[in-house]
Amino acid sequence: MSTEIEKEKTTEKWPTDQGYLYIREDYCKGCGYCIEFCPQEVLEESEGFNEKGYHPPEPTAIDKCVNCGFCSIICPDFAIWDEKEGSNE
Amino acid sequence: MTTELKQKEEVKPELTSAEHPATKYLREERLPHIWCSGCGLGSAVTSLTNAYEKLEIPIDDIGVVSGIGCTGRAAGYFETDSYHTTHGRAIPFATGLKLSNPEMNVTVFSGDGDLFAIGGNHFIHAARRNVDMTVICVNNYNFGMTGGQFGPTTPQGATATTSPYGNYEDPFNLPDLAASAGAIYVARWTSVHARRIQQAMEEALSKRGFSFVEILSPCPTGYGRKNDLGEGIDELKSYQDRTVIKHGSDPGDAEIERDPEAEIVVGKFVEDDRPTYCDVADDYLQGQ
Numbered sequence A: 001m002s003t004e005i006e007k008e009k010t011t012e013k014w015p016t017d018q019g020y021l022y023i024r025e026d027y028c029k030g031c032g033y034c035i036e037f038c039p040q041e042v043l044e045e046s047e048g049f050n051e052k053g054y055h056p057p058e059p060t061a062i063d064k065c066v067n068c069g070f071c072s073i074i075c076p077d078f079a080i081w082d083e084k085e086g087s088n089e
Numbered sequence B: 001m002t003t004e005l006k007q008k009e010e011v012k013p014e015l016t017s018a019e020h021p022a023t024k025y026l027r028e029e030r031l032p033h034i035w036c037s038g039c040g041l042g043s044a045v046t047s048l049t050n051a052y053e054k055l056e057i058p059i060d061d062i063g064v065v066s067g068i069g070c071t072g073r074a075a076g077y078f079e080t081d082s083y084h085t086t087h088g089r090a091i092p093f094a095t096g097l098k099l100s101n102p103e104m105n106v107t108v109f110s111g112d113g114d115l116f117a118i119g120g121n122h123f124i125h126a127a128r129r130n131v132d133m134t135v136i137c138v139n140n141y142n143f144g145m146t147g148g149q150f151g152p153t154t155p156q157g158a159t160a161t162t163s164p165y166g167n168y169e170d171p172f173n174l175p176d177l178a179a180s181a182g183a184i185y186v187a188r189w190t191s192v193h194a195r196r197i198q199q200a201m202e203e204a205l206s207k208r209g210f211s212f213v214e215i216l217s218p219c220p221t222g223y224g225r226k227n228d229l230g231e232g233i234d235e236l237k238s239y240q241d242r243t244v245i246k247h248g249s250d251p252g253d254a255e256i257e258r259d260p261e262a263e264i265v266v267g268k269f270v271e272d273d274r275p276t277y278c279d280v281a282d283d284y285l286q287g288q
């Protein structure tokens, strides 16, 4: 009998070459940092809006993601991050 | 073209309830945070949680202390021991925390106004005494929370709510101030140097003594838009162009000018060792 409320599944998990890229759209405030500073140009601004009215990033070249983790550290809103397969980061 | 399209169709995301790794150290129930779009504070928080993780500091041994301001809100988001003190008093609070709990890894995370206007006196004395703590100042050149007034780090000539004709005061150069007051570790980076910030935090947290890391960070709402820096992203791009890394250089040469093209010196200015406040006190009192 668990009293823990099941968390909403709001995060997109994209498979990459070496692991995964995660995007939690509802946290995104559309600053564009992940898009601008991804060294591999994996991301673009999406056309859709999130509930705050921002355009979250969308991976348009997910095959180029090298799981460098830069989006994860530069995103001010904890809305995008990566995970290398075999690490528990 | 067709293969490209095909690839796009093939890779589809799965929906999960995974959370950003920084949230391991944060009170998730308080997220999303209140900071503006493009505000540099959130990524400074991630650099810090990454540093804690890399150094494997147990969460129960961490104390995060802030004063008041947008930056000051950070303490409220940490799920470590954390204290959101009154305005300007983060350092004296952190000093007490360290003295009563010498094993604790004490981090002060606060703003330019909090640490250097109302709290300036505490800063210089904690540095002089070499109290073992890491002070992180997110310098956004203004009092962001209260509506963008000028403060002790606002560059000369900059526009603020309270300097509509331009600020005519001479600002503090924080690395120089910290070094002169006795800090044993002094570094400055900007929000675009997210990894370097993390590295600097790791070094600062590992040092025994008073360490200081300044992060030049966008506040598009209070400062950027009024001062030709545009949105957060424009400010970060300008830091890529404007900054010059000069490790070990004289912090006296690290002044910041308002001109959005003027050079800004970043890097590690000081890395030194001397007995901490607690070391000296123990030695002295043992001799009594």
Ligand SMILES: Cc1ncc(C[n+]2csc(CCOP(=O)(O)OP(=O)(O)O)c2C)c(N)n1
Residues within 6 Å of the ligand: B068, B069, B070, B071, B072, B087, B110, B111, B112, B113, B114, B115, B140, B142, B143, B144, B145, B146, B151
């Ligand atoms: C004793 C006292 N005086 C003044 C204030 C108003 N006040 C709140 S935040 C702030 C300045 C914060 O500036 P800074 O530390 O740079 O934080 P920022 O919001 O820019 O991150 C001031 C003056 C206060 N809360 N308490």
Ligand code: SF4
Residues within 6 Å of the ligand: A021, A037, A038, A039, A040, A041, A042, A043, A064, A065, A066, A067, A068, A069, A070, A071, A072, A082
């Ligand atoms: S992990 Fe690196 S390569 Fe992958 S999307 Fe993020 S920044 Fe780009």
Ligand code: SF4
Residues within 6 Å of the ligand: A027, A028, A029, A030, A031, A032, A033, A034, A035, A056, A057, A074, A075, A076, A077, A078, A079, A080
């Ligand atoms: S960096 Fe974060 S908040 Fe900014 S656009 Fe990317 S996901 Fe959104």
Ligand code: SF4
Residues within 6 Å of the ligand: B034, B035, B036, B038, B039, B040, B041, B070, B071, B140, B144, B145, B218, B219, B220, B221, B222, B223
């Ligand atoms: S006012 Fe400035 S410092 Fe405060 S949250 Fe907004 S951008 Fe950040």
Ligand SMILES: [Mg+2]
Residues within 6 Å of the ligand: B069, B111, B112, B113, B138, B139, B140, B141, B142, B143, B144
């Ligand atoms: Mg400020």
